Amino acid sequence: MSVPPAGATEKGCGGVHVVFVDLTASVALLEAAEREAPRLSADDVVRVEKLAHDPGRQRLWRASRIATRIVIERAAGRAYRNIDFAIARNGRPYLGEGPPYFNVSHSGNAALIAVSNAVPIGIDLEEARGLTMTDDRRRRVIAAAARLANGPPGPPRIDADGDVLQAWVRLEAAAKALGTGIGQLLTEEGVVGGEVVGGTTAAHRLDVRNLDVASAYFAAVAAQTLPRAVEVLTLPNDADALAKFLSCAET
Structure with a gap:
């Protein structure tokens, strides 16, 4: 390299x-x-x-x-x-x-x-769609995501696919920030296997945020530390705007 x-x-x-x-x-x-x-x-x-x-x-x-x-x-x-x-x-x-x-x-x-x-950073994006998932697994995914820092306020609905997808992107973003892979995180949080690892895990020490992106998508970002506000930019759609977008990278 x-x-x-x-x-x-x-x-x-x-x-x-x-x-x-x-x-x-x-x-x-x-x-x-x-x-x-x-x-x-x-x-x-x-x-x-x-x-x-x-x-x-x-x-x-x-x-x-x-x-x-x-x-x-x-x-x-x-x-x-x-x-x-x-x-x-x-x-x-x-x-x-x-x-x-x-x-x-x-x-x-x-x-x-x-x-x-x-710091290492993780991001995840999921397009809105219907899910084929048991109620038990939905509960586990939502509960695991809620245990991460900055969990969603209020009780999500297990019958709402959007709530499950938002929970899922939080878990994926955390796993990517840790570099461990989603399988290990799902096991530690009891989504797979049914037993939650006791105490505070590495994922619980991350700052995990839901992100507001395009209406047909769900997204989250995770890192050890994040700015107070995380702004999601949209890649410019014309050459002049793209040049302005890149202007601070000029040397």
Whole structure:
């Protein structure tokens, strides 16, 4: 993996960035941005080529990766263009040891991207849909999510698919922030196996927030520490707005 120059994380806007991307609406703009200023790495290109058997998926995956590169650049500077991502054992891409940290979630035709220049961060996005799930499992998911910091106020309804999806994204975001995988967290919280691990777990020490995104989606973000307010930006839909979006990444 190529390594950016020392001090690279001092450039860009800094802080925590959360950006929602409508991939279908943004794909043409993202491709134009990539032609003008290539940001994809050699490994990115190889991964895109492996999806040639599914052109629709290939197009959206490539758009998502370009968008991820743009959000990282906005947060941390141009030095991260074309840098190959390292890949964790669970398949999660990362930029190597230390900040900046990033996480990406896809659902439907959208992506949600988070970058932090301070601590590991997890993000999750789920498109609204009907769920086939037993009442018992719904209760376990909702109860587990409520035990995380900044749990939802009031009793959610187990018969409301939206409440279950919102609980689920909280758990996924926490697992991603910890880097442990969702299976371990579900076991510790009794969603799988039925027994809750006693005491305060690592997930309980995270700051987990529900996020307000597009109306057809549910989302959450998690990290050891988050700003008092976490704003969700939408990737600009025209070239001038995108240039302004990236203006703080100029060196």
